[in-house]
Amino acid sequence: MNIGKKHLLVNLRIFFSFFLLSTFACLTAFAQDWVRTGTNLGAAKVRLAAANFKPTSADPQTSDLKNAFDTTLFNDLSNAGIFDMVSKSMAPPLMPGSPQEMNLSQWSAPPSNADMVAFGAIGVENGRVTILGYLFDAKNQQSPQILGKQYTDIANVNNVRNIAHRFADEIIARLGGIPGICETKIYYVSSRGGNKEIWVMDYDGENAHPLTHLGTISLSPRVAPDNSRVAFSSLGKNGWSIRMYSLLLNRMVSFPSPGGTTVSPAWSSDGSKLALSASITGDPEIYTMNSDGTGLHRVTAFRGPDVSPVWNPKTNAQIAWVSGRTGLPQIYIMDADGANVQRMTDGGYATSPAWSPNGQFLAFAWNRKYGPGAPGGQDIYIMDIASKRWTQLTHDSGRCDFPSWSPDSRHIVFQREDGNGTQIWTMLADGTEQHQLTHGGSNSMPNWSWK
Template identity: 65%
Template sequence: MHSPDTQSPIRRAASIGVFLLLFVSTAALHAQGWFKTETSSGAPSLRIAAANFKQLSADPQAAALKTTFDTTLFSDLTNAGIFDMVSKSLQPQVTPGAPSEISLPQWSAAPASAAMVAFGAFNIQGTTLVVNGYLFDAKNAQYPQILAKQYTMAVSDDAPRQIAHRFADEIIFRLGGGIPGIAETKIYYVKQTGGNKEIWAMDYDGANQHQITHLGTISISPRISPDNSRLAFSSLGRYGFQIKVYSMLLGRMVNFTSAGGTNVSPAWSPDGNQIAYSSSRTGDPEIWISDANGSLARRITSFRGPDVSPVYNPKTSSQIAWISGRTGLPQLYIMDTDGSAVTRLTDGGYVSSPSWSPDGHFLAFAWNRKYGPGAPGGQDIYVMEIATKKWIQVTHDMGQCDFPSWSPDGRHIVFANTDNGRQSHMRIWTMLADGTQKKPLTGPSTDMPNWSWK
């Protein structure tokens, strides 16, 4: 029987990961009051220190690049939402660069009191950045090493960020229940410039914002394919709004068969072979499904009133959630991909923009529950457990919130918000799925975010 200090690092990391996974999942199962109790007074998070890496190079670029790396790694681990990070001010004033240079009692003792320590060496060899990263169990003197990785990349201003993202994701995967981290993921969104709206992309933390499309028109509702190779969206052209597809590999538009009417809100199937979208080609907006280039389209709804905003269940691919106005104000529904087993999930108000969680258990959506002239309240982001129809409100007193999108680890949601209802003031925010740790990612005139699948 092993004591906690001497059990193997693999077993210890696995047990910690299972705990964190259960902690996050259990919290999300409850209605609003209980949910907040679970997340605020549950068992403590794993305490981890991210030491500043040891600089081995005298290259004049090294110091600035290492600062970028250290800052990014600490931020990525903090943003994961599953760790209690040791403040830099509480860490020992040392920079161990290799296993032989670290004294674990320094890190496990107060004031750091770390359970885990990430550390390593930062070097520039010619035109190559070389980073050696380690993760040690600070309380296991016999078998401390949990992770050891070497990363190499051509020297550039962005290289330290990318390597830090990779190392952070490795740590999160090992300690977070085997769920991959999101530090290397992207967020696609709409940005308005003048009278045009183009599709942009950024890193998960708001860095590296850059324009993807240059169509000089109104492009909305970006959706990246599961393999990150294609970007579907709706764009205003000569014949109204049509579905467009941009190849991220080729850097240009690729063919998607046009249809009559207004065609909006595309959504990829989990295998990337089909796209669901709303089309008014028959006169009334209905949900259609086609293959990835727009052919073999078939209608799966047929009811008076608009049907829009489809999204696939990413876990099963056999269900679609969407918004329908068939009973009056738009409500949230789910159905099988052949149009059967239609189920209404919301009971009133005004609902928009559903997003399915990666595990298939929850839907995030925008909801004004007291919609109507003179009615109090406003549009906020909600999360519903599909099996029970229990919901929680995760934004409060922020103004108008819309377009939620789940991160691929299921622990975060990105959304758009404006505090005064003006579209030009809309900006993109991120938060943990329970509504905590909210922070803005972009400036104004940005909306409709979509988190990449991986």
């Protein structure tokens, strides 16, 4: 790495660290059990069985594709967080492939005790896979069918996984009354060979691959609400600027980034606006602009760095961001025109706000006991905006940062740095069911797609 690049990296670390040697006031903890995100509403979970699908062809691909489908479907339904899944070891050793082959009493009886059963058949012919999927009410012998779907595509593992995602989302929507997230993507930064490129993976960590091949350092990917483009900040010959990757054209497209050090882009939920941080005047401030790069408008004007803006996706009328105007970084919210500024955190070191799609919560990284000799650690928290009550989701399990919400407001993806490096994790929005998604290299700054 040349000296100029190292100098820029040092400056970047300083810029994002908000002068780490400052002191702070500690915050007293309170209220840890008030959170209601849709994962802990007190309702009994539907007990759901997912039968292994019945193979209906002798094609050599059938077995591998069936295994991929069965595994993906079961994991998708488990990850939803709204079902009590029947373990495969407790399910009847049956593979009903059609409604005529389903014996509901075998599934509703112990040890399965299933309320609902997902089942079906998979076959391959002439290079195409056909999958028939059903959802039955195990307690309704007279009219049990809730769902019946047929899917067909070119026969390969990736397509079969996508079909499983679609079928799982259908089940989640029908039984949970909410859109599923199984077809969503996660965009993130991955470090390979000294460079940092923008990557994408399925919501469950599978099918990971790079989008960019710029040979430099790119950060903070943010996908547009219509999944057409990914905005991110990237280091070029003129410093840090906003760049744009088209998911429709599968290539970089031009974008008129403002001058100065320009970082941390964020889309409004209608896709018409971007918010970002730019040091056009020498001090990093929050700006907004149209999604085509026109109409640049300065929103903040206060000494100290202002970075990491994010819109209230429910209304697009407010922006949360991080400001160092009082010393250590804190989370603030304001109207989209800069009025009605409110400080949300009142101590420690708070960064990386993410606004829940339902507009109710902020997720952020917070070291509440930051300072020399303090026993604190950086964890993920969520805060109810109306009351400013917060709860801690991760607990002393490494340095956690950059939370991002799933479009159903019920899951959060984040990065965790520990002795094994930096990887991406996911969890339910109440902090339970934490799972590691990435394992190779260094992976950070995840952003969950809107749909």
